[in-house]
């Protein structure tokens with residue numbers, strides 16, 4: 584299953600959804616390839632505190648596809664990810680087409696290919712949508728985000744792709760569009776609601792996906808619920824896990840400070 588995570592506007596939470604879903608799927612034993620397909624503004628590697636200077640998609644492209652397996656990065660969670668470098672600045676059709684031609688042979692090796700896509704209906708959106716089986720929209724509960732996500736919904740439909748549903752992120756329940764109205768605007772089912780959770784900022788700063796760093800946080804629970812919906816079975820964080828380790832680390836840090 585190849586899922587394109589897309590949105591109408593940037594900064595709505597696509598990449599964190601793509602990362603955390605990938606980590607949950609990998610922890611459940613699925614083989615996952617997470618593709619940074621936001622070629623104009625790649626961020627996956629930076630969320631892992633890695634700067635992709637070598638073993639990137641564009642480097643392999645320059646070599647004419649040689650050493651394809653070298654571009655697979657392996658995260659401690661078990662997720663495999665591939666990324667362009669920051670040197671990739673010419674995003675003409677030929678380059679985008681060639682990038683997908685290069686990575687395509689990898690896809691059959693995985694249970695899930697998750698594309699972390701660009702915002703809006705950009706040139707790269709076309710390629711991401713075309714290579715996916717279904718689109719997962721992400722939006723925040725405000726009109727600019729919702730209506731531009733609707734536009735991506737129309738774009739996917741025009742390309743003949745199914746829209747799996749939408750995820751509403753950064754929900755506070757105050758001074759914002761309700762979940763019910765958001766669903767009406769998006770013209771697709773809302774399959775998950777992620778609260779605004781300050782714990783995300785900390786996890787981002789530490790370079791660890793929140794479902795690993797703080798599995799019992801509100802955001803992690805929401806990511807797990809979305810993963811359960813997509814897998815069609817209930818998946819839950821293992822109790823104890825890294826929350827405990829985080830607590831012990833915090834106590835040790837405090838005692839040493």
Ligand SMILES: Nc1ncnc2c1ncn2[C@@H]1O[C@H](COP(=O)(O)OP(=O)(O)O)[C@@H](O)[C@H]1O
Nearest residue numbers: 593594595596597598599753777778779780783
């Ligand atoms: N549920 C949330 N609660 C709090 N902050 C969030 C949440 N989701 C995302 N963020 C913040 O928004 C930023 C952008 O998220 P990101 O996933 O990179 O968005 P996109 O990929 O759509 O541009 C993150 O770095 C994080 O600081």
Ligand SMILES: [Mg+2]
Nearest residue numbers: 597598621626
């Ligand atoms: Mg992103």
